[in-house]
Amino acid sequence: LGIYLDGLTGAKPELPLTYSDLEARAGEVMDPELLDYVAGGAGDEHTQRANVTAFHRWGIVPRMLAGAAERDLSIELFGRRYPTPLFMAPIGVIGVMHESQHGDLEVARAAAASGVPAVISTLVQDPMETVAAELGDTPGFYQLYTPNDRELAESFVRRAEAAGYAGIVVTLDTWSLGWRPRDLRHATFPQLRGLCLANYFSDPVFRSRLEKTPEEDLGAAAIAWAMTFGNPGLSWDDIEWLRGLTALPVLLKGICHPDDVRRARDGGIDGIYCSNHGGRQAASAPAIDFLPAVVEAAEGMPVLFDSGVRSGVDVVKALALGATAVGIGRPYGWGISLAGAAGAHHVLQCLLAEADLTMGLNGYRSIADLTPEVLVRTV
Numbered sequence: 529l530g531i532y533l534d535g536l537t538g539a540k541p542e543l544p545l546t547y548s549d550l551e552a553r554a555g556e557v558m559d560p561e562l563l564d565y566v567a568g569g570a571g572d573e574h575t576q577r578a579n580v581t582a583f584h585r586w587g588i589v590p591r592m593l594a595g596a597a598e599r600d601l602s603i604e605l606f607g608r609r610y611p612t613p614l615f616m617a618p619i620g621v622i623g624v625m626h627e628s629q630h631g632d633l634e635v636a637r638a639a640a641a642s643g644v645p646a647v648i649s650t651l652v653q654d655p656m657e658t659v660a661a662e663l664g665d666t667p668g669f670y671q672l673y674t675p676n677d678r679e680l681a682e683s684f685v686r687r688a689e690a691a692g693y694a695g696i697v698v699t700l701d702t703w704s705l706g707w708r709p710r711d712l713r714h715a716t717f718p719q720l721r722g723l724c725l726a727n728y729f730s731d732p733v734f735r736s737r738l739e740k741t742p743e744e745d746l747g748a749a750a751i752a753w754a755m756t757f758g759n760p761g762l763s764w765d766d767i768e769w770l771r772g773l774t775a776l777p778v779l780l781k782g783i784c785h786p787d788d789v790r791r792a793r794d795g796g797i798d799g800i801y802c803s804n805h806g807g808r809q810a811a812s813a814p815a816i817d818f819l820p821a822v823v824e825a826a827e828g829m830p831v832l833f834d835s836g837v838r839s840g841v842d843v844v845k846a847l848a849l850g851a852t853a854v855g856i857g858r859p860y861g862w863g864i865s866l867a868g869a870a871g872a873h874h875v876l877q878c879l880l881a882e883a884d885l886t887m888g889l890n891g892y893r894s895i896a897d898l899t900p901e902v903l904v905r906t907v
């Protein structure tokens with residue numbers, strides 16, 4: 529209503545309200561190689577498109593006169609109440625997506641302003657401690673890309689604990705970069721130019737492995753990063769080791785199969801993060817298609833979900849299919865590119881407003897009301 533009232537005086541929203549408009553507007557301000565890095569994905573990009581269209585195969589069943597004028601969209605996660613069911617998924621290059629070159633700090637400020645937690649990537653332009661200092665009262669989660677050097681992995685976890693992160697999200701699907709034709713065509717991606725490697729360059733263990741400091745030889749430090757990042761041998765043994773390292777909640781990102789869920793649960797993991805990395809890593813089925821079986825196998829353990837969420841309606845559908853919290857990737861990334869923290873905040877508010885209205889108009893008052901029966905298969 530506020531937007532329509534403003535419109536009476538001729539004022540129109542400054543930032544786009546839909547995903548396609550956001551992406552198009554970001555395309556006008558971003559460096560083309562970076563734009564391709566963010567917008568693109570694995571192979572023929574069918575998976576990232578399917579992630580989005582899969583949501584359209586579900587419809588919401590409306591209920592009338594259900595007294596849904598007041599809604600409660602809050603959720604509980606690891607013993608803490610959050611005002612919304614959204615979170616910001618880790619985006620490794622977000623530091624350089626904002627003109628300040630400190631997009632990570634803008635993400636943290638958006639989290640502080642909105643109460644929407646952010647999962648902060650290992651690949652940031654500012655060290656994790658500096659990012660954490662901007663999070664205000666909103667918890668942040670630290671996303672770990674497990675390097676092939678355990679001492680370095682442990683150093684990252686210790687730093688995350690000391691910086692006050694509320695949990696460790698271990699990404700499993702990126703032990704090698706996916707086949708990404710857009711980046712291959714440009715023959716570049718940001719980290720090889722030494723970008724978003726602040727966690728490594730500030731790390732005593734990483735620095736101890738170098739002959740010259742990153743300040744003296746950026747190129748050699750970036751190559752050293754590439755050598756430690758790839759971790760084809762990453763295994764359940766590593767997960768067991770990581771689990772034993774910290775008292776923080778540990779979540780596994782990229783889990784889509786019920787057997788993997790059960791193995792994680794048996795190994796003392798605290799949360800599952802069902803995702804196909806926004807179709808950037810390997811071709812797969814749409815991530816949302818995996819969610820019901822993952823939720824069933826999780827037997828009450830929290831299940832975070834991302835990949836393909838583009839609207840508030842998608843948020844409602846993911847919740848109805850059992851997600852505990854719903855992750856947003858590229859949409860808030862475009863918001864950061866366009867207007868920093870205010871841009872991400874705007875994107876989150878639009879998603880929330882639409883989710884809230886969708887629930888209300890369809891007669892659902894709280895997230896507890898969003899069960900699988902709320903959805904009907906339309907195709």
Ligand code: FNR
Binds near residue numbers: 579649
């Ligand atoms: C990502 N993603 C990601 N995931 C992760 O665990 N660590 C990371 O550093 C990154 N980096 C990254 C960069 C960029 C440019 C994008 C777009 C994505 C994946 C991300 O967390 C999430 O899984 C997807 O973005 C979700 O899909 P949508 O919302 O983008 O469709």
